[in-house]
Amino acid sequence: MNRSINSFETEDNFSKEDFVNPADTSLMLKALQKGLVDSKLDLEVQRQDPNSPLFSVRSFEGLHLKPEILRGIYAMGFNAPSKIQETALPILLADPPQNMIAQSQSGTGKTAAFVIAMVSRVNTTLQYPQVLCLSPTYELAVQIAEETAKVSKFVPGLSIKIAVSGEILDQHNQINEHIIIGTPGKMLDWSLKYRVLDLKKINVFVLDEADVMITGQGLLDQCIRIRKELSCKCQMLFFSATYQKEIMDFARYIVPSPNVIQLKREEQTLDNIKQYYVRCRSPEDKYKLIENLYGNIIIGQAIIFCRSRKMSAWLARKMSSDGHSVAVLSGELTVEQRLTALDRFRVGYEKVLIATNVLSRGIDIEQVTIVVNFDLPIDGEGNADCETYLHRIGRTGRFGKNGIAINLIHNDETMKICFQIENHFKRSIKEINADNMEDIENLQPPCVL
Numbered sequence: 193m194n195r196s197i198n199s200f201e202t203e204d205n206f207s208k209e210d211f212v213n214p215a216d217t218s219l220m221l222k223a224l225q226k227g228l229v230d231s232k233l234d235l236e237v238q239r240q241d242p243n244s245p246l247f248s249v250r251s252f253e254g255l256h257l258k259p260e261i262l263r264g265i266y267a268m269g270f271n272a273p274s275k276i277q278e279t280a281l282p283i284l285l286a287d288p289p290q291n292m293i294a295q296s297q298s299g300t301g302k303t304a305a306f307v308i309a310m311v312s313r314v315n316t317t318l319q320y321p322q323v324l325c326l327s328p329t330y331e332l333a334v335q336i337a338e339e340t341a342k343v344s345k346f347v348p349g350l351s352i353k354i355a356v357s358g359e360i361l362d363q364h365n366q367i368n369e370h371i372i373i374g375t376p377g378k379m380l381d382w383s384l385k386y387r388v389l390d391l392k393k394i395n396v397f398v399l400d401e402a403d404v405m406i407t408g409q410g411l412l413d414q415c416i417r418i419r420k421e422l423s424c425k426c427q428m429l430f431f432s433a434t435y436q437k438e439i440m441d442f443a444r445y446i447v448p449s450p451n452v453i454q455l456k457r458e459e460q461t462l463d464n465i466k467q468y469y470v471r472c473r474s475p476e477d478k479y480k481l482i483e484n485l486y487g488n489i490i491i492g493q494a495i496i497f498c499r500s501r502k503m504s505a506w507l508a509r510k511m512s513s514d515g516h517s518v519a520v521l522s523g524e525l526t527v528e529q530r531l532t533a534l535d536r537f538r539v540g541y542e543k544v545l546i547a548t549n550v551l552s553r554g555i556d557i558e559q560v561t562i563v564v565n566f567d568l569p570i571d572g573e574g575n576a577d578c579e580t581y582l583h584r585i586g587r588t589g590r591f592g593k594n595g596i597a598i599n600l601i602h603n604d605e606t607m608k609i610c611f612q613i614e615n616h617f618k619r620s621i622k623e624i625n626a627d628n629m630e631d632i633e634n635l636q637p638p639c640v641l
């Protein structure tokens with residue numbers, strides 16, 4: 193393959209960004225998490241009423257939950273609230289009910305937080321739906337329902353219904369369950385088309401994976417239609433692991449007077465990651481750099497990010513034929529295939545993982561020492577996508593270890609993007625010369641396995 197970079201890059205297939213279904217990614221993250229993740233970042237709380245005596249709790253007892261709910265929580269093996277739970281739960285359970293938009297990393301206990309709130313708000317003496325929880329996919333809805341069943345295990349008479357495609361109503365077309373968890377399409381069918389669900393009687397409305405819900409055009413329209421039917425007294429709770437700025441702005445617009453819990457931005461630093469860029473002339477040149485890295489420094493494991501499926505497949509073929517064990521992770525794989533690829537990488541069967549943006553968020557692989565941006569991430573307008581960059585290179589340097597990020601630059605445009613990233617994070621990205629062995633050797637990762 194001896195083409196120039198320009199002909200290569202302009203070929204649609206090579207530059208076409210990989211489509212990544214965010215709901216699949218979320219499901220993958222959930223499947224990967226075997227337990228509670230300790231949040232490494234501080235949370236920032238913007239309370240609606242700064243004078244309210246809301247506090248942060250150190251124990252579940254401190255929340256004054258009904259004893260049967262407390263019993264359910266302890267039966268799940270939860271001893272103490274996680275960081276997001278100790279911050280969010282006093283607000284979630286407050287009277288009068290307060291709205292909330294909350295962000296915390298994946299696996300830090302958000303689901304359990306809103307599930308405890310949902311179960312606490314149900315009045316089991318009334319036989320109609322009082323809580324509505326929307327999630328982008330069937331699989332995620334089932335997981336929330338399972339968690340809700342566990343928390344409410346000892347609450348007599350509390351019932352849960354899953355509202356997803358294929359779910360049919362009983363012969364009386366009645367919904368008497370207290371908590372309804374499902375996808376927006378089905379919820380719209382039941383409430384507005386068949387009129388078996390009275391949205392005006394809903395006391396708590398939860399949007400899980402709020403960023404996915406708000407980003408997906410179809411999902412957003414459906415959520416807005418449901419939102420419009422809710423009573424103005426309904427408590428609104430939005431939860432997500434990430435919120436891009438526009439999404440947070442939009443969430444604030446549709447949730448009246450929200451309390452906002454967010455990761456502190458300044459905590460998202462890159463201090464322990466050394467960043468470099470290398471000028472290359474073509475994809476072959478980029479490839480040569482990767483070969484040089486392998487030939488001259490000891491690498492624990494590396495993740496190489498490409499923009500398109502085609503590019504990742506091309507690179508994987510080339511690396512494999514040169515004897516490297518390589519795994520590929522891109523959007524066309526099923527969640528199960530992605531999990532298998534990740535598991536193999538995690539245990540070290542493959543030293544290199546070539547990924548599109550499928551992997552940019554939330555996945556901890558401790559032994560990754562180098563992240564290579566074969567293609568720099570850009571947004572819809574062709575500018576640097578700094579958030580994705582942060583997520584990508586954050587795959588290395590985890591838990592305070594040191595890591596290296598190398599950005600491959602092949603024209604003025606990508607150079608400009610690299611400078612935009614440098615300016616955004618105010619961290620220098622140093623140039624290294626791909627042909628200078630000394631430069632390459634000096635890259636030695638400080639924490640090689």
Ligand SMILES: Nc1ncnc2c1ncn2[C@@H]1O[C@H](COP(=O)(O)OP(=O)(O)OP(=O)(O)O)[C@@H](O)[C@H]1O
Pocket residue numbers: 218221222225226227228229269270271272273274277296297298299300301302303304305432433
């Ligand atoms: N206080 C707690 N103590 C111990 N384990 C907990 C606690 N809270 C939640 N967990 C467990 O930790 C795991 C992750 O929690 P959870 O699914 O609520 O995280 P999440 O933030 O909702 O993740 P995601 O963003 O992927 O949805 C689950 O297995 C859950 O049962």
